[in-house]
Amino acid sequence: MDLSLDVTERNGYTVLAVHGEVDVYTAPRLRERLVELVSQGKHQIVVDLEGVDFLDSTGLGVLVGGLKRLRSHDGDLTLVCTQQRILKVFEITGLTKVFAIHDSVEAATAG
């Protein structure tokens, strides 16, 4: 319900900006959108989490699934996140070692 997803292109990357709460109710929309982007041939995806108020394990699972899908296309899924409470969820689950996490969309799309 309380989730919005905006896609922009930047420097060869596809930036998916997520706003709102990612939980068991809204995560399927995020998953769908990622699958759609990959099937459109977007293989360098940056998920911008700066507008996210809440992220649970379902949301983490969708991001892991996205990363896996992209890796199988030799692509990558990286994150933008500076919010402490969201970073904490990645830290607890060890996923800071799995995802490249950037401070800004600029940094994430610089490469």
Added chain:
Amino acid sequence: MDLSLDVTERNGYTVLAVHGEVDVYTAPRLRERLVELVSQGKHQIVVDLEGVDFLDSTGLGVLVGGLKRLRSHDGDLTLVCTQQRILKVFEITGLTKVFAIHDSVEAATAG
């Protein structure tokens, strides 16, 4: 709980700015403050409701009680309110005919 009360003096009037929610839980604090002001000899009181998010019948009752108390001292209690949802509560209960309601603290303290 979620109520703050700030008193300032302006042009011979005492301005009580109310922030937060006025309900059965918080209204006693507003009543106390009004009683205190009156007992300190403040007889021209402007209650500024611009920061109020919620006002119920308990809050209305406290304002009516304050007005009554002030009138018995030849004083007055007037209001500042431009928020439609708060004005509506005064309209439904007919209290727009009982209180002078101003658009701004400036207007309320001009006389």
Added chain:
Amino acid sequence: MTAPEPAPGSDPIELEIPARAEFVALARLVVSSLASARREIADDRIDDLKLAVSEACTNAIEAHGAGEVDERVLLRWWEGDDRLRVSVEDQGSGFDPQRLRDHPPVTDPERLNFERGLGIPLIRTLVDEVDFTPSQRGTRVSLVMYCGPAEPDLEP
């Protein structure tokens, strides 16, 4: 003794709080959150419903008096196709809503003696249907607000 609650649509969402003033804010929060999930409802109607429920909860809590710490107020929420229904149930003293005093007109100087008694008139104005069901165990107030159909489920 209580009449059966006409329950439109599915099972209700229930919030049970201790009969204490500090919890009325929680009831308001739940109501406005549930109401705003129905996107077709205008913000000012959500405010109306929130205020009406708040008044009903306040009365429910006051009906318990200060003595009994264990008493509870039960709020229930149903969504029908074209209406929301909220009930507020207490185990308080009960009352006869027909016998409430009328207030003097607002222009009457006497009016200032009525610092109370504004809650039920507010409720009656704010919602589309009100129903008081006094019983031996307490009172149930049922509030109905008409609204458009529920938002179609967007979930995949």
Added chain:
Amino acid sequence: MTAPEPAPGSDPIELEIPARAEFVALARLVVSSLASARREIADDRIDDLKLAVSEACTNAIEAHGAGEVDERVLLRWWEGDDRLRVSVEDQGSGFDPQRLRDHPPVTDPERLNFERGLGIPLIRTLVDEVDFTPSQRGTRVSLVMYCGPAEPDLEP
């Protein structure tokens, strides 16, 4: 079959929701609103509790599957002098929390095959005590967070 719930302090606040994903947000809202009324709790601890309760509610809802529309999840909230306790009860299939698979280490490429199973590890890290009580009717998850004493009542 269910062990008695150790209830610190007074009677709980209860929220009962249909076992549907859309209502987890309401559970979070209620929890964070109740927790922030205890002013001594830091914002990040409130976030921890909110996330833990959200995970427990998600599991409770998933345990019901999609079939049964009438099934319910019951959330209860107690405040003790030095702790908050939240329980989440479902009528789902039940499970043995001792038998959950361990995940491979995060650096293992296999790790990417585990899109699920992050909820319970999160819960265990976020709160101070967790207790799963499987029963024939479902599961009750009890979450405890330590905190300072309740704010003294400021009401006059």
